[in-house]
Amino acid sequence: MHISANFDAGNIEVISLEDKQDVQLKIRPDFGDEFFQWFNFRLTGEVGEQYVLNIVNAGEASYVEGWNDYQAVASYDRDYWFRLPTTYKDGKLSIEVELECETIQIAYFAPYSYERHQDLLAAVQVHPLVTLEHLGETLDKRDLTLVKVGDGDDSKPNIWITARQHPGETMAEWLIEGLLYSLLDGDNPTGKRLLEKANLYIVPNMNPDGSARGHLRTNAVGTNLNREWESPSLEKSPEVFHVMKKMDETGVDLFYDVHGDEALPYVFLAGSQGTPSYSDRLADLREKFSDALLLASADFQTEFGYEIDAPGQANMTVATNAVAERYDCLANTLEMPFKDNVNLPNKDTGWSPERSIKFGEASLVAMLAVVDELR
Structure with a gap:
C-alpha cells in the first residue's frame, strides 16, 4: 500500500499504513494553520482489496458541519468522479474503498488542476473575441490571468466574473469552464446575444497559489482573499489588488463571484442587500436575475441560503459587498455544494464537475435576462 499527495493540489499526511482497515491520515492546514478541509491524494494497493481510510483530524477542520452527509469523491x-461510502463520527472521517484498479485518486471535491487551468486559457484565446490579459503576479510568482470576451465597446455594460478566491472550491472553476465554452459556442444563441450586448471580464482562478498548494481558503501567505476587498495589498493579497485595479479601469455593471459551500447542500445566491447604498433598483435587478436562474436550472433554489444582512450591516471586506458598493452594481455570490444538491440528488456522483459546468451555461441565461437594465 502507498499513499501520495506530492502533486498539484495534493494534500494529506500519512500517520500509519500498518492496517488496511485503519489507514490513519491527517489533512495538512493551509499556510498559517487557520483553515483546513481540502484533501487530495492517491492510494495504490491491490485490486479487490478493501481499505478504510481514517482522517483523524477531521473533527478540527474549518467546517465540521460539512462532514455531515458528506461522501468523498x-x-x-481522473475524468469521471464518483462518491465513496464515507462516515463521520467522533472527530474522524472514514472513507471506504474497494479497489477496481491499482491506483485511485480521492479528494474533497473533483480537483481542477493548474494544468487544466492553463489548457482552458489556451483553448479560449483562439476565439476572435477573446483576449488574455496578464494582471500581475501572485506571491508564488504565478500569473493572474484575465479573460476578456467582447468587442470592447465602451457603450456596453461590463460583466465581471471571478472564481476560486477560495482555492479548494474547485466547483467554481468547473463552472467557469462551462460558462466560457457555452459563451463562445457559435451555435449557442444565448451566448451570441449576450456578447452583442455586453463585455465580459472573467478571472477563472483568483488564487492559483492556494490551488497548487492544496489549500482550502487562503493564498500563499495564509490570506483569505474574500476578506481583502476593502483594502487589498501587494504584500498580503496581490490577487485582489490587481483585479480591483482593473475593475477601476473598466467599471463593473454586474459582478458574479463563484464559490462552494462546505455545509449547505444547495445551490443559492448571496447578495449585497446589507450594503449602505443598496437600492430598489438593485433589489429589482437581483429578483430578475434570481428568477431567471430558477427557470434556467432546476438545480437552483431560493428557499435555503445564508441569512440576509440587515441594511447597512454588510461585511464590506467581502467581494460581493465591496464591488456592489464601489460600482453601484448588481453583485452576487453564487454558492454550490461540496455534498449533493438535496433538491435533485445523485447518489453516484453528488454535486459534480458536470453539474457545475451545466450551471455555468445556465448562468448566461440569467445575465442575458438583466443585461438591458444594468445601466
Whole structure:
C-alpha cells in the first residue's frame, strides 16, 4: 500500500499504513494553520482489496458541519468522479474503498488542476473575441490571468466574473469552464446575444497559489482573499489588488463571484442587500436575475441560503459587498455544494464537475435576462 499527495493540489499526511482497515491520515492546514478541509491524494494497493481510510483530524477542520452527509469523491481515470461510502463520527472521517484498479485518486471535491487551468486559457484565446490579459503576479510568482470576451465597446455594460478566491472550491472553476465554452459556442444563441450586448471580464482562478498548494481558503501567505476587498495589498493579497485595479479601469455593471459551500447542500445566491447604498433598483435587478436562474436550472433554489444582512450591516471586506458598493452594481455570490444538491440528488456522483459546468451555461441565461437594465 502507498499513499501520495506530492502533486498539484495534493494534500494529506500519512500517520500509519500498518492496517488496511485503519489507514490513519491527517489533512495538512493551509499556510498559517487557520483553515483546513481540502484533501487530495492517491492510494495504490491491490485490486479487490478493501481499505478504510481514517482522517483523524477531521473533527478540527474549518467546517465540521460539512462532514455531515458528506461522501468523498474518487476517480480511477481522473475524468469521471464518483462518491465513496464515507462516515463521520467522533472527530474522524472514514472513507471506504474497494479497489477496481491499482491506483485511485480521492479528494474533497473533483480537483481542477493548474494544468487544466492553463489548457482552458489556451483553448479560449483562439476565439476572435477573446483576449488574455496578464494582471500581475501572485506571491508564488504565478500569473493572474484575465479573460476578456467582447468587442470592447465602451457603450456596453461590463460583466465581471471571478472564481476560486477560495482555492479548494474547485466547483467554481468547473463552472467557469462551462460558462466560457457555452459563451463562445457559435451555435449557442444565448451566448451570441449576450456578447452583442455586453463585455465580459472573467478571472477563472483568483488564487492559483492556494490551488497548487492544496489549500482550502487562503493564498500563499495564509490570506483569505474574500476578506481583502476593502483594502487589498501587494504584500498580503496581490490577487485582489490587481483585479480591483482593473475593475477601476473598466467599471463593473454586474459582478458574479463563484464559490462552494462546505455545509449547505444547495445551490443559492448571496447578495449585497446589507450594503449602505443598496437600492430598489438593485433589489429589482437581483429578483430578475434570481428568477431567471430558477427557470434556467432546476438545480437552483431560493428557499435555503445564508441569512440576509440587515441594511447597512454588510461585511464590506467581502467581494460581493465591496464591488456592489464601489460600482453601484448588481453583485452576487453564487454558492454550490461540496455534498449533493438535496433538491435533485445523485447518489453516484453528488454535486459534480458536470453539474457545475451545466450551471455555468445556465448562468448566461440569467445575465442575458438583466443585461438591458444594468445601466
